[in-house]
Amino acid sequence: MAKDFPTRDENYSQWYNDLVIKADLAENSAVRGCMVIKPYGYAIWERIQAVLDKKFKDTGHSNAYFPIFIPKSFFSKEASHVEGFAKECAVVTHYRLKNSPDGKGIVVDEDAKLEEELIVRPTSETIIWDTYRNWIKSYRDLPVLINQWANVVRWEMRTRLFLRTTEFLWQEGHTAHATREEAVAEAETMLNIYADFAENWMAIPVIKGTKSPAERFAGAIETFAIEALMQDGKALQAGTSHFLGQNFAKAFDVKYLNRENQLDYVWATSWGVSTRLMGALIMSHSDDHGLVLPPKLAPTQVAIVPVFKTQEQLALITAAVLPIKKALEARGVSVKYDDRDTHKPGWKFTEYEFKGVPVRLTIGLRDLEQGTVEVARRDTLEKENLQLTDIENKVIHLLDQIQQNLYERAFAFRENNTFRVDSWEEFKRVLDDKGGFISAHWDGTAETEGKIKEETKATIRVIPLNNPREEGKCIYSGKPSTQRVIFARAY
């Protein structure tokens, strides 16, 4: 398996694609730009969903479901939204097919043309705010705290599995509030939930901040984002939370009677993460031996491989293994005991290594006699022999250690690849030689930002929250600047 598999140094992009496909996470489908998420990849996504869903509900949100189709005219209602989203999209124009007159196959029935075309949702602000108009009459109806797990479609010309696909899965929260302050606080709360999830579950350190106006969500007053650094020195936006002001309330005429009995427009947020997180997960931790998964999100946390020649030997090993498996499962650990006799132990070792299973236990007859087990950890590839006594506590402790180690490794990588840069020459050199996050002064204008992007493909990833004030000169224009921002080339 690993034979056809390039190292990250050889070709990071190819390494990523091959890994996604060979680790059975996803593959391209017959439909351009749309992926098939395979069971192993989907199992990781289900764990991501479960954790986030609980966090959303614990903070008072409910799930609901809104239509996949949006009338074309809805997009025109919010001026900047239409520019951002109503361009590259899937357009439904007809609602019927018929047998081809020549008897070969089926053709679109031109008599079944829609009066108004429908767009397959690229995001749901418009259809949701059209719905909220009827739900919100008074301050007593607020806040509305709703999330939706759904598929969305953005017609992408260049696609990459998980990172950029025409159809992807995501969650989109859409909340409505009586005051600006409450809406801003909601957007910040959700940003913090995303950051907590990224760091403590995905083991990915992130920078929390706001986007520059040019990088904002189309229709937002402020876009908060978490930004992560991948192993190849490129940035990846891992989640966004938008303060939408009253833009959508005005576009869809959503007013409420406030406590003073006056009509006012409602304040809004939206926030989302997508299957793109799978790409971030893969590119943060995996290595030239395959996938590396943080234990908290691994569908299988522990694989146990027996080494045996006869069925009698297997029976002896199984008798020793089953109580360990049961004890671990009782503690919430997912364990796979792979006692298949159709595959050799060596094949299984490679398989679990490649699939990123955090801990592998190997147990043979001699281990049994000596009361030991070989424990291999995926993150460092280290192996050691441990006494079987109290093995479940040792394994659980090891899982915690691996989770922690992955985070620390990723954190150290980010620290080593974040550069303070003070001149344009240095900016370009660092970007080309090393990549990474570049902390540099910017004059605050869209013009400069645009030129930097044009010349280097680097964008402002984030203006960190609580950024220290610092007098300086813009690396590009030389004009005065009051703070550094984070530049990078990005996925």
Add this chain to the structure above:
Amino acid sequence: MAKDFPTRDENYSQWYNDLVIKADLAENSAVRGCMVIKPYGYAIWERIQAVLDKKFKDTGHSNAYFPIFIPKSFFSKEASHVEGFAKECAVVTHYRLKNSPDGKGIVVDEDAKLEEELIVRPTSETIIWDTYRNWIKSYRDLPVLINQWANVVRWEMRTRLFLRTTEFLWQEGHTAHATREEAVAEAETMLNIYADFAENWMAIPVIKGTKSPAERFAGAIETFAIEALMQDGKALQAGTSHFLGQNFAKAFDVKYLNRENQLDYVWATSWGVSTRLMGALIMSHSDDHGLVLPPKLAPTQVAIVPVFKTQEQLALITAAVLPIKKALEARGVSVKYDDRDTHKPGWKFTEYEFKGVPVRLTIGLRDLEQGTVEVARRDTLEKENLQLTDIENKVIHLLDQIQQNLYERAFAFRENNTFRVDSWEEFKRVLDDKGGFISAHWDGTAETEGKIKEETKATIRVIPLNNPREEGKCIYSGKPSTQRVIFARAY
């Protein structure tokens, strides 16, 4: 609220629509035929999903995700499938919009016409079997046991919330097997899971059986179904499980090397339930006072309403209630303690009754002094005062009783509305006067089935499994028949 709400006798159809909307389950959206599933309705769907998902996983299935779009040509590959599914559907023809030349709004960009139109999936057999071709090479790759939770679109002319909508949510299982026997067994296993779920969770008795050829899934060799009887005497198909033979394997060229090292086509099943189950749930149990939910699927199982005038009184009541709430929650019961002072107790009673909360506890100062609580059950609307001692066990027992009672009530209704009929005149009379399930002889021909449908709108709902052999004469044609089948008008 109940004021504008017709009784079931007055207008069953209106009663259903009003109930769905006023109980905050779902509503129509701005997109013709597409519904918005509101948080309360979605919470019930989430419970349905959670239970079924566990049952699927416990029987070895994994979830995955396949594209929402299917190339038009795929539908033509399986001869009968194209007739059934590739007609009334949403057709994507373009992938870009542009600003209108007149500056008003946006229009379809004719330069962005797809070479081949894409169909928004009405069901996924074709795209999935196109994918399986690359996954299945040998008997070692079998069985493939996959399920997908997804949205699907079928362009319906007449829609009703949950029962028939253009877009709906469902799960679709798609499995691949080495032998016919194994595929048939899988289809039966899933039918049994659906029946178990309907009866023991939804409290809806169902008849398990097979469909007549005319009612089969387009592309199936055999369609198994569970059929339920609604309160108005109409039948509702609550789940189907199809044995697809080798039809899709042949259409998409999916062959495997068997144990004898010979190439053979793979055997298939597919099976699904949808948000239609929400309609079945509502129409099986609810009454003129609103929704009635079986405890096992109710998002809130117990509502506790304090009766108080002052905050001091509320504090006393709360001190007594919180330990009860905590004890119930520790036993897995979902409890809502509604201590809002913005709504009167009477308003809350109506609200929880209307929303179908199975058990309501009411507690005031006098109760506190006497150590009692008023317990109201939603199914019978009975109230009684119970001692607070051991109240959590009493409530849990009551929830079980309600679950059981709902099933028994629905079962008795079905028994009382199933009629053995032996003549055509009686058939028509029973159908018009009472509705219900009609058990009658049929000559087994599609011609007779078609004529009965044409003349009465009744269809063969199901040929019960293990149907007793019985000599008789077809009620319509008078020709010889060997068994009775179940006729009804249906949703």
